[in-house]
Amino acid sequence: AQSVTQPDIHITVSEGASLELRCNYSYGATPYLFWYVQSPGQGLQLLLKYFSGDTLVQGIKGFEAEFKRSQSSFNLRKPSVHWSDAAEYFCAVGARQAGTALIFGKGTTLSVSS
Amino acid sequence: EPEVTQTPSHQVTQMGQEVILRCVPISNHLYFYWYRQILGQKVEFLVSFYNNEISEKSEIFDDQFSVERPDGSNFTLKIRSTKLEDSAMYFCASSEIADPYEQYFGPGTRLTVT
Numbered sequence: 001a002q003s004v005t006q007p008d009i010h011i012t013v014s015e016g017a018s019l020e021l022r023c024n025y026s027y028g029a030t031p032y033l034f035w036y037v038q039s040p041g042q043g044l045q046l047l048l049k050y051f052s053g054d055t056l057v058q059g060i061k062g063f064e065a066e067f068k069r070s071q072s073s074f075n076l077r078k079p080s081v082h083w084s085d086a087a088e089y090f091c092a093v094g095a096r097q098a099g100t101a102l103i104f105g106k107g108t109t110l111s112v113s114s
Numbered sequence: 115e116p117e118v119t120q121t122p123s124h125q126v127t128q129m130g131q132e133v134i135l136r137c138v139p140i141s142n143h144l145y146f147y148w149y150r151q152i153l154g155q156k157v158e159f160l161v162s163f164y165n166n167e168i169s170e171k172s173e174i175f176d177d178q179f180s181v182e183r184p185d186g187s188n189f190t191l192k193i194r195s196t197k198l199e200d201s202a203m204y205f206c207a208s209s210e211i212a213d214p215y216e217q218y219f220g221p222g223t224r225l226t227v228t
Contacts, residue, residue, distance in 0.1 A: 032215050036219070041221070042221055043118070043205060043219040043220050043221040043222055044157070044205065044207075044219035045219070046216060046217075046218070049215070049216060051215070090156075090157065092157075094215060096215075098145065098164075098209075098214030098215065099145045099162045099164045099169040099170065099209075099214055100162065100169070100170055101147075101159035101162065101170055101172065102149075102157075102159060102217060103159070104149075104156050104157040104158070105156060106155070106156045107156065107157075
């Protein structure tokens with residue numbers, strides 16, 4: 001069955017510290033991979049995506065993610081967290097076909113302490 | 115920057131009533147989607163829509179649900195005979211022909227069924 005696992009429900013990081021949010025997926029073929037962020041009262045904003053090529057992808061707001069096929073992982077990283085990064089982060093996968101569903105993980109809530 | 119909009123932001127309805135959730139996708143987008151997120155659970159795909167037809171639907175999207183593009187700008191989700199378990203945040207998304215895999219999400223409509 002297709003699924004996305006985000007093992008960490010809640011993470012607290014000190015401002016300025018590095019961040020890594022984990023994402024593992026189970027999918028029949030190599031999917032397209034996404035990270036979305038949701039701030040309170042807001043919709044889901046795309047941080048970055050992986051389709052093919054370089055397995056390290058850069059996104060907005062200083063985020064990056066690395067696709068590791070052997071581990072079926074797509075972990076999100078940021079070298080220095082800012083208080084404004086506090087939000088909920090969702091990993092998602094989608095088929096390589098237009099107009100199809102995204103499958104989301106349960107999300108990781110990031111809190112940033114000062 | 116163009117964005118997906120949804121109305122209302124919050125809808126309260128009584129069990130058994132019909133509701134219509136409205137979305138205005140980004141103007142040049144031709145793929146449309148509905149997702150829902152029950153409180154504390156993951157975002158789940160409901161349906162995708164292209165060229166005035168349903169492209170894909172999930173098991174959740176049964177006869178209780180329907181979608182429509184009544185004019186050139188709106189995309190609606192109708193839920194008939196609402197149940198308590200329909201209470202959720204409903205997200206609309208859209209994507210364009212040139213990059214159909216990147217879905218842009220609206221802020222969501224919180225539906226509360228009492």
